[in-house]
Every structure is written in structure tokens, then in C-alpha cells.
Amino acid sequence: MGTGFIATVGQSGALGRMIVIFLFIISIYSWAIILHKYLTLKKARSASEQFLTRFREDPDGMVNHYADRRGFGPSPLATVFEAGMDELALTMAGDSLGRGLSIVQIDGLERSMERAIAEQVIDLRKHLIALSTVVGGAPFVGLFGTVWGIMVAFTAMYVTGSASISSVAPGISAALTTTVAGLAVAIPALAGYNYLMNRVRTMTIRMENFSSEFMSTVERNMGAR
Numbered sequence: 001m002g003t004g005f006i007a008t009v010g011q012s013g014a015l016g017r018m019i020v021i022f023l024f025i026i027s028i029y030s031w032a033i034i035l036h037k038y039l040t041l042k043k044a045r046s047a048s049e050q051f052l053t054r055f056r057e058d059p060d061g062m063v064n065h066y067a068d069r070r071g072f073g074p075s076p077l078a079t080v081f082e083a084g085m086d087e088l089a090l091t092m093a094g095d096s097l098g099r100g101l102s103i104v105q106i107d108g109l110e111r112s113m114e115r116a117i118a119e120q121v122i123d124l125r126k127h128l129i130a131l132s133t134v135v136g137g138a139p140f141v142g143l144f145g146t147v148w149g150i151m152v153a154f155t156a157m158y159v160t161g162s163a164s165i166s167s168v169a170p171g172i173s174a175a176l177t178t179t180v181a182g183l184a185v186a187i188p189a190l191a192g193y194n195y196l197m198n199r200v201r202t203m204t205i206r207m208e209n210f211s212s213e214f215m216s217t218v219e220r221n222m223g224a225r
Contacts, residue, residue, distance in 0.1 A: 019145040020145075060221055076120040091114045125200055142181055
């Protein structure tokens with residue numbers, strides 16, 4: 001254990017220890033984001049699959065009778081459906097003669113669903129910008145420690161007039177330790193960020209596809225006359 005990572009951190013000087021502790025805290029924060037967003041996206045996917053199954057069983061009935069979306073939990077698709085139905089209800093409220101939707105009204109309905117999709121994407125991406133900041137920033141924090149450690153090592157060599165291990169060890173320890181710590185934080189954060197962004201993109205495509213299904217159902221039932 002004397003030659004382990006903790007012992008190396010102990011030999012890296014005050015600044016080196018501060019950098020490693022800071023990176024450790026950032027690592028915990030990034031892992032918390034990864035776990036939270038993974039569970040959130042997993043629940044959103046499961047709830048959306050349940051909603052989509054129900055919608056496809058009777059799309060005309062769900063549109064014509066404005067089916068209750070409660071029970072689908074955190075489903076982005078159900079939220080987009082609700083936004084479309086709210087807009088449709090407002091539009092049809094002024095159509096006492098039941099003439100159906102005009103082209104302008106259909107365009108307005110499409111725009112309302114596009115807004116709902118955009119809002120859901122913003123919500124799904126929440127906190128991912130922090131994760132991307134960790135990806136970009138952690139290596140530079142480690143690099144700062146590396147440069148500082150090398151400076152300390154050369155200063156010690158100048159002061160002592162020798163390049164003995166005892167004189168340069170603290171600086172070299174700081175340089176190597178902070179480099180390893182920075183990469184240890186950034187690499188998992190990068191993998192988590194790419195995975196989560198791929199899940200968000202997949203959910204976005206599903207919302208856009210559902211919007212097309214919904215509009216096709218509306219046009220079939222209430223299209224322009």
C-alpha cells in the first residue's frame with residue numbers, strides 16, 4: 001500500500017492533493033448525473049413503449065375520445081400526445097358545424113407538437129451539459145497539476161543542485177497523479193455522455209415518428225374538407 005495510489009497522492013504536495021480531491025468530487029458528481037439520467041431515460045422509454053402500444057391498438061379512438069394519458073408516467077410520447085390533443089381541442093371548440101380542420105389549423109397542430117417535442121428534448125438533455133463540461137474540463141485540471149508538478153520538480157533540482165529522487169519525487173508525483181486522476185474522471189464521463197446522448201437522440205426520433213402517426217390519424221378523421 002506504501003507504493004499505491006494513496007501513498008503517491010500523499011507525496012504529491014498540497015496542490016497535487018487539492019487537485020486530486022477536487023477531481024474526486026467531480027467524479028462523484030458526474031457518476032450521479034450518469035446514474036440519474038440513465039434511470040430517467042429508462043423509465044421514459046418503458047412508459048413510452050406502453051403508451052405507443054395502447055395508441056396503436058386504437059389510434060382513431062384515442063384521438064376521437066381524447067384518451068386519458070394518466071398511468072403512462074414519465075412518457076415523452078404521452079406528453080406530446082397531450083399537447084397535440086390540447087391544441088386539437090381548442091381548434092375543434094370553434095368548429096360547431098363539424099367541418100373538420102383546415103390546412104392552416106393542421107399546420108398549427110403540427111407546430112404545437114413540434115414545440116412539445118422541443119420542450120421534451122430540453123428536459124431529456126438536462127444536466128448533460130454539466131457532464132460534457134466534466135469531459136472537457138477534467139483533463140485540463142489534471143494537466144494543470146502535471147505542469148505544476150514538473151515546475152516543482154525543476155525548482156527542487158535548481159535549489160538542491162542535484163537530480164536525486166528525494167528532491168524531485170514530490171513534483172513528479174504531483175505530475176503523474178493529477179494526470180491519472182484527470183483521465184480517470186474524464187473517460188467514464190465521456191462514455192456516459194455519449195451513451196446518454198444516443199438515448200436522447202433515439203427518444204427524439206421516436207417522438208418525431210409518433211408525431212407523424214398522430215397527424216396521420218388526425219387528418220384521416222378530421223382532415224381538411
